[in-house]
Amino acid sequence: xxxxxxxxxxxxxxxxxxxxxxxxxxxxxxxxxxxxxxxxxxxxxxxxxxxxxxxxxxxxxxxxxxxxxxxxxxxxxxxxxxxxxxxxxxxxxxxxxxxxxxxxxxxxxxxxxxxxxxxxxxxxxxxxxxxxxxxxxxxxxxxxxxxxxxxxxxxxxxxxxxxxxxxxxxxxxxxxxxxxxxxxxxxxxx
Amino acid sequence: xxxxxxxxxxxxxxxxxxxxxxxxxxxxxxxxxxxxxxxxxxxxxxxxxxxxxxxxxxxxxxxxxxxxxxxxxxxxxxxxxxxxxxxxxxxxxxxxxxxxxxxxxxxxxxxxxxxxxxxxxxxxxxx
Numbered sequence: 001x002x003x004x005x006x007x008x009x010x011x012x013x014x015x016x017x018x019x020x021x022x023x024x025x026x027x028x029x030x031x032x033x034x035x036x037x038x039x040x041x042x043x044x045x046x047x048x049x050x051x052x053x054x055x056x057x058x059x060x061x062x063x064x065x066x067x068x069x070x071x072x073x074x075x076x077x078x079x080x081x082x083x084x085x086x087x088x089x090x091x092x093x094x095x096x097x098x099x100x101x102x103x104x105x106x107x108x109x110x111x112x113x114x115x116x117x118x119x120x121x122x123x124x125x126x127x128x129x130x131x132x133x134x135x136x137x138x139x140x141x142x143x144x145x146x147x148x149x150x151x152x153x154x155x156x157x158x159x160x161x162x163x164x165x166x167x168x169x170x171x172x173x174x175x176x177x178x179x180x181x182x183x184x185x186x187x188x189x190x
Numbered sequence: 191x192x193x194x195x196x197x198x199x200x201x202x203x204x205x206x207x208x209x210x211x212x213x214x215x216x217x218x219x220x221x222x223x224x225x226x227x228x229x230x231x232x233x234x235x236x237x238x239x240x241x242x243x244x245x246x247x248x249x250x251x252x253x254x255x256x257x258x259x260x261x262x263x264x265x266x267x268x269x270x271x272x273x274x275x276x277x278x279x280x281x282x283x284x285x286x287x288x289x290x291x292x293x294x295x296x297x298x299x300x301x302x303x304x305x306x307x308x309x310x311x312x313x314x315x316x317x
Binding site for chain 2 (some may be wrong): 019061156159164
């Protein structure tokens with residue numbers, strides 16, 4: 001009896017906190033809360049956890065979360081690995097097929113999509129198959145305030161595709177603007 | 191008992207060493223000369239013409255193999271290539287084959303010959 005009471009309280013507090021984050025639909029309000037309750041909130045994009053994907057697609061760059069692009073984009077990327085943005089990223093047919101399964105079932109327009117992924121999918125016209133998340137209007141709308149010189153002329157960033165150079169929690173799937181540190185510029189204030 | 195324990199502890203290293211050895215053996219069939227760390231080092235330091243000027247292995251792996259490098263195009267940190275600093279290196283045949291194919295194509299503009307790959311791996315394994 002002495003144990004049960006505090007437990008119930010904790011459970012109550014936990015479900016309240018979870019309810020606050022999940023139950024809130026207003027984007028601005030949700031953004032405001034993101035900065036304070038990172039412990040309870042859902043990731044912006046579920047981080048890439050598949051070990052094959054992480055080792056095959058995370059060697060040259062950050063292992064992009066599957067929720068950044070719709071299934072048709074991942075298919076197109078996997079079909080063109082021989083010329084992948086000027087690099088050769090070819091894989092065996094067996095590994096490519098395995099990655100195809102993983103990426104298409106976790107894509108922005110899949111049933112598994114969570115966090116910001118469904119909004120990303122909705123923002124891409126059905127007639128378009130972007131090969132880059134950085135080429136989508138969703139990305140560009142979030143990054144238009146960044147001075148290009150702090151990216152391309154900054155040896156520690158180099159390109160907007162280097163998500164983890166600025167988003168300190170990118171590997172956990174968190175892209176909260178309060179956790180952005182542009183190398184050499186410090187904390188982002190807007 | 192103690193020798194058995196020691197042998198068990200060393201086993202992973204032995205299987206790793208044999209993956210590198212197995213790969214070198216397969217290259218040896220097409221190589222004219224015994225592999226040389228010295229020739230590998232020369233290749234490692236050579237430069238070839240590329241889109242942005244010249245290219246070399248150190249563009250991504252850095253000048254000091256015991257320290258992390260930065261990918262020339264994406265900026266991603268690449269863990270040290272020297273096995274003395276990073277015991278995971280040169281332990282998996284599929285990794286070595288895959289990256290030697292890609293990195294030779296990018297750096298030299300062509301695949302490396304088996305002789306060159308053997309020399310490069312022999313050099314890297316001494317680092």
